[in-house]
Amino acid sequence: MKEAFLHHLWKFKKFDTLNLRTVKNEEILISNVGQYLELAGPDFFNAQIIIGIQKWAGNVEIHINSSDWYVHNHERDANYDNVILHVVWNHDTEIFRKDNSEIPVLELKHYVTHETLASYQSLMTPQSWINCENDLSTIDDFTIKNWQERLFFERLERKSTFINDLLIQTNNDWEAVLFCLLAKNFGLNTNGATFFKIAQQIPIQIIRKESSEIENLEALFFGVAHLLEVEKEDLYFKDLKFRYFYLMNKYQLETTIVEPLQFFKHRPDNFPTIRLAQLASLYATQQNLFSKIINTFSAKDLYEVFKVAVSAYWKIHYTFDNESDFKHKKIAKGFVDLVIINTIIPLQFAYSKTMGFSDTDKLVTLMEQLAPEKNTIIQKFSYFGLDSKSAFDSQSLLQLKNEYCNKGKCLECGIGMELLKKS
Template structure:
């Protein structure tokens, strides 16, 4: 038995309310369960109930066993002196306040709905399952599932908002700088995300602004700060970048001591950091007010137009500085742009809208619903149980569901878990 289940049972009144009695034999009439407290102190504040003929207003404490009261030393804590009812699964001893006055106890196992209890025990009997509800996920009604996924999508945006707020503090509230850092990280994808992130953080964004009039300057800045211009190569393009970077480094007093090394291993050539850095430079060269354009964009097509860029001409026949390759334009693909929208643009748009007092929830939902679902192991596993993810809204929500609920056994805080416990 988990204490979370007892909280759930009390909070949602999943009891035989007309039969409640204390362990001492007094009838309990429940008016209000109180306010759930997630911080220190009693579990529920300001409950209202009648015990016998006496009306009570105060706090409720919940434990698996009555003796847990003493295990947690509540009898010595005056914060628990206003507890009016001790709710437990098993009553194994009487409990007292710090002044030795007894506290009425409600033994919940005598009054819990047996179907709710059985469904709870079934849900939490893992037996090697990927998630607790694996065997019943397909039976969840689409209405419940879709509403919950929408809420989870916004939860994920709110979680990312915390990262954005921390970056705003680091950049003295410069939204363009925050956007540059996050965009650079996501240009690096999983393998080079952190190196790109460290590169972007090593550059004051004012330097990027002052370099935007020249694609060569931007490429030199990004390649140089990433440590890619330190070799002796007799290649005119490379030598031009080296020369420009030395000028920028001296002019802006650039340092890259804390920039992480780039990785090429096990990457497909289109994802080589050379290509991605050049594409990032082209994006900022083509759009001098990139952040504003993206914050003002309202449709998926608007975003695709902004991101319609390619790496510079040299990279048409190269993936690395030294080796030539078959000629092809290194444009940003639709699938790559989708990832940038999912992981950078929409979270920034959500946070920026909140900062400016703009109501953008419906707009963001519509855009997220127009972007195709991501493909990863989490999304695939859910889709194997029930085809549920067709859009990025749903795939992002499923990632939030798995990481913040399923993996943490928070089924009682999950709409899916609730629907299975209370069919």
């Protein structure tokens, strides 16, 4: 039995409300269950209840056992002085306020049907993948859509925490924040952390100044990544190495060691050399990148912004020295989708919050223009009846699985609550 289940029972009156009595046999009539706060202090605020012949207005506190009142030290907390009813599953001791007046107790287990308990136990019973997998298809589209929207913005809130911390580190320079986030995204899962550290070591002011020469940007990126430290006969390599030391001296840059970049198990188009070359090309061809994307909510327009190819050298190379067949190596549409999902939309969300306005509808619309991600979690949800038609759907379902299903938070989930309400 979880306390959240008792909150659900009280909030939706999922018990026999016509024959309620306190453990001291006083009649209870509920006029208003109160406001569910989900904050510190009593669970339900400003309830209205008639106990015996006395009408009370105040707060309701809910516990599994009456004695939990003392376990949580509520008798010492002034926030609980106005509790008018203690709702519990098991009554194991009397409860008193600070002034020694006894608090009436409702022992809820006598008023809940076996069917309601069975629904709760069914919801909380682990299945092959998630607890409600057999009932997902019974939830109406309106409930699913509303819950997905909340999940989507919960996910953005979590991501915006990282962005806000980065904003502080960069002295509130949104262009610098974008550069670091893009670098992390371009590094993919394998090299993302290293790309991020590389970006952190190159001030955005230098990127702005040197963006007119793509070779200078490549020299900085490859140099900080420690890809120019060996000796090679390749003339382009030697040129980048010369430029790198010149720029380091010019700007008095000091770099720290980063983890070695990983090439193993990557397809050549995802080699870190190619991704760094694409990032350099993006900043060489798109001036004022932040301004271009922050208010752009059209996937088509964003595809145009990222429609760049690598420099001439990298069109016939994947690594230094080794020449390959010619290929433009443009940033692929699927990769741009990932950039929009993981960088642009979280940045737009964080920026709008910081500036004091809301673009929530536009963000949802943009996400609905993108194809859903393809992974095991999304495939599993589809198997159990929840299909993803867009990135909005897939992102919300990832949040659902990781933050609710995996953590057994069925009683805090919109789908779980709907299944209980049906009982």
